[in-house]
Amino acid sequence: MLESKVFDTIKKYNLIDEQDKVLIGVSGGPDSISLLHVLHKLGYNLCVAHVNHGLRENAKIDEQYVLDFCSKLQVPCYIKKVNLKENLRGKTVEEAGREIRYNFFKEIAQKENCSKIATAHNSNDSAETVLMNVIRGTGLVGLRGILPIQNSIIRPLIECTREEIESYCESNNLNPRFDESNSNTIYTRNKVRLELIPFIE
Secondary structure, three states, X not given: OHHHHHHHHHHHOOOOOOOOEEEEEOOOOHXXXXXXXXXXXXXXEEEEEEEEOOOOOOHHHHHXXXXXXXXXXXXXXXXXXXXXXXXXXXXXXXXXXXXXHHHHHHHHHHHOOOOEEEOOOOHHHHHHHHHHHHHHOOOHHHHHOOOOEEOOEEOOOOOOOHHHHXXXXXXXXXXXXXXXXXXXXXXXXXXXXXXXXHHHO
């Protein structure tokens, strides 16, 4: 059961203390919606941040979905809207998007007095990261994958698989949003996820 697995991960790595308030970065996809739903069920003190990057036609629908979901759970939700293509400044879309998201998360965490920021990285993401690091050339550090905790950033889903997360969404009727750009293999991570890993398997 996903809830017990997440709870065990939190305790194993001491991710959340009783007095912590946790900001969750929520895109509206299966991973982040599951994370929000599970942490809410476990009774943690939460708030949410969502970034609308302005890249996709469905971005506004994703934004409204996150707002409605948070309203239903009575969790405060903060939205940032940007035109990512106007904010690249020599960076790739992935790099610029990540920088904007994490800066916004830190801003809201400070505003809401959140001691932890939770992202929805899972075990599949960690495996993909290791493979990407190997392809690019890495030392031992790059073989660790994504860590459960780095400073104030925590990843309670890091020992859960994407299959478990999608099954949880289905059994709880969460109806998450799906980012169609995740199917586009011009992005390195998508190419690793959709082509390299199935080939290895």
